[in-house]
Amino acid sequence: MPAAPLSRPERPGRLLALFLALLAAVATTLAAPPAAAAAPTRVMLLGDSITGDNGCWRALLWQHLQATGHTDVDFVGTRQNPWCEGAFDIDNEGHGGFRATGIANADQLPGWLSGTDPDIVMMMLGTNDVWSRLQPPAILGAYTKLLGQMRARNPDVKLIVAQIPPMDPAGCGDCAQGVVALNAAIPGWAAANNTERSPVTVVDQWTGFSTATDTSDGVHPNDTTGIRKLESRWYPALVSALDGTGPGPGPDPKPGTCKVTVTTNSWNSGLTASVTVTNTGTSTVDGWSLGFTLPPGQSLTHGWNATYAPRSGAVTATHTAYNGRIAPGAGVSIGYQATHTGDPSGPTTFTLNGAACTVS
Structure with a gap:
C-alpha cells in the first residue's frame, strides 16, 4: 500500500520560522546604535610663554600620559604650538608676555573657555606680573576672578595652580624676591578657594628649579633639564586630578625643614x-x-x-x-x-x- 501523503509541510515550516527569527535578531542588532564611548577629559594648559612657545614640557607631559595608559585626555585651547620633539596634542592656552592681571582685567578667559570647555585647568601665571613689579594681592585677586570665570563656565572644574618657577632676568633685581613672595601666598589662596565640587590644588614648580642651569635666559626653561623638571611636577598632579585622588588645596607640607x-x-x-x-x-x-x-x-x-x-x-x-x-x-x-x-x-x-x- 502506498504511504499516506503529508497533510502539511511540518519540517520545512519549522526551518522557515527559525530562519525568519534569526533574520529578525540580526536586523535588530544592526539597527541598535553603538554604545557611546566615554568623552575624553578636557585639559586646558593656561599660562604665558613658559606654557606657550617655550613650553615643550607640554609635549613631554602628553607623551608621559600616553605611555602610562592615560590615553583618554584631550588638551584644549585656542593656540597650537607644534614645534616640540615627538608627537603630542598641540592645543594649549599659553600666551607669551601675558599677565594674570591683564587677562583678568580684559576678561579674556571667558572667550578662551567658550568652545574648549575644560574639565581641568592647569594654570601657571604670574611671572610677567612679578616682572612688572605687581604685588601678590593684585596677582591673587586676578587668580580669584579667573577661577570665578572657570566655575561660571563649568561648576565642576578642577584647577591645578603652580607656584611659579624662580626667575632672574636682566634688569630686574627684585624679581627673585617677588617670586618668593607670590609663591608663599599661593597655598593660602588655594585653601581659601578650594571646594569639594571644584577643587583647587597647588603644584610646586619653584623648589629645585635653578635659573642658572634650568633656563635659557633666567626665565624660560631650557629644552634639557628645564622642561623635564616642570613636567615631572605637573604629571603626578594631573594624574591625581584625572583619577579623582587629588592631594587637596596645596602642596604637601614639609615640616622639619x-x-x-x-x-x-x-x-x-x-x-x-x-x-x-x-x-x-x-x-x-x-x-x-x-x-x-x-x-x-x-x-x-x-x-x-x-x-x-x-x-x-x-x-x-x-x-x-x-x-x-x-x-x-x-x-x-x-x-x-x-x-x-x-x-x-x-x-x-x-x-x-x-x-x-x-x-x-
Missing part, C-alpha cells in the same frame, strides 16, 4: 615680637618668605630685618637684600611691633616659602 621660635613682650595696647627662623633642612634656603597670621585685633606698626605685608591678618615677611640666604643649621632673626585690642599673643603657625615649620 624649618623651625621658628617666637617671643613677645606686651603692654596695654602694644607688643613687640622677636622671631627666629632656623633652616633645619640639608639645602641652603636662597630667598625666603615667612608666612604667619596675626591674632584678631593686631596691626603691625613697624618691622625689622624683613619687609611685611599686609599689616594685619595673613602676613608675609620677605627677606631683605642682606639676609636672604639661610644655610643648613643657620638661622635669621626678624621682628615687628604691633598694636592690639586685648590679645597680645604671637602667631602659632608659620610657613617658609609655603612649607610648614615646626614652632618652639
Whole structure:
C-alpha cells in the first residue's frame, strides 16, 4: 500500500520560522546604535610663554600620559604650538608676555573657555606680573576672578595652580624676591578657594628649579633639564586630578625643614615680637618668605630685618637684600611691633616659602 501523503509541510515550516527569527535578531542588532564611548577629559594648559612657545614640557607631559595608559585626555585651547620633539596634542592656552592681571582685567578667559570647555585647568601665571613689579594681592585677586570665570563656565572644574618657577632676568633685581613672595601666598589662596565640587590644588614648580642651569635666559626653561623638571611636577598632579585622588588645596607640607621660635613682650595696647627662623633642612634656603597670621585685633606698626605685608591678618615677611640666604643649621632673626585690642599673643603657625615649620 502506498504511504499516506503529508497533510502539511511540518519540517520545512519549522526551518522557515527559525530562519525568519534569526533574520529578525540580526536586523535588530544592526539597527541598535553603538554604545557611546566615554568623552575624553578636557585639559586646558593656561599660562604665558613658559606654557606657550617655550613650553615643550607640554609635549613631554602628553607623551608621559600616553605611555602610562592615560590615553583618554584631550588638551584644549585656542593656540597650537607644534614645534616640540615627538608627537603630542598641540592645543594649549599659553600666551607669551601675558599677565594674570591683564587677562583678568580684559576678561579674556571667558572667550578662551567658550568652545574648549575644560574639565581641568592647569594654570601657571604670574611671572610677567612679578616682572612688572605687581604685588601678590593684585596677582591673587586676578587668580580669584579667573577661577570665578572657570566655575561660571563649568561648576565642576578642577584647577591645578603652580607656584611659579624662580626667575632672574636682566634688569630686574627684585624679581627673585617677588617670586618668593607670590609663591608663599599661593597655598593660602588655594585653601581659601578650594571646594569639594571644584577643587583647587597647588603644584610646586619653584623648589629645585635653578635659573642658572634650568633656563635659557633666567626665565624660560631650557629644552634639557628645564622642561623635564616642570613636567615631572605637573604629571603626578594631573594624574591625581584625572583619577579623582587629588592631594587637596596645596602642596604637601614639609615640616622639619624649618623651625621658628617666637617671643613677645606686651603692654596695654602694644607688643613687640622677636622671631627666629632656623633652616633645619640639608639645602641652603636662597630667598625666603615667612608666612604667619596675626591674632584678631593686631596691626603691625613697624618691622625689622624683613619687609611685611599686609599689616594685619595673613602676613608675609620677605627677606631683605642682606639676609636672604639661610644655610643648613643657620638661622635669621626678624621682628615687628604691633598694636592690639586685648590679645597680645604671637602667631602659632608659620610657613617658609609655603612649607610648614615646626614652632618652639
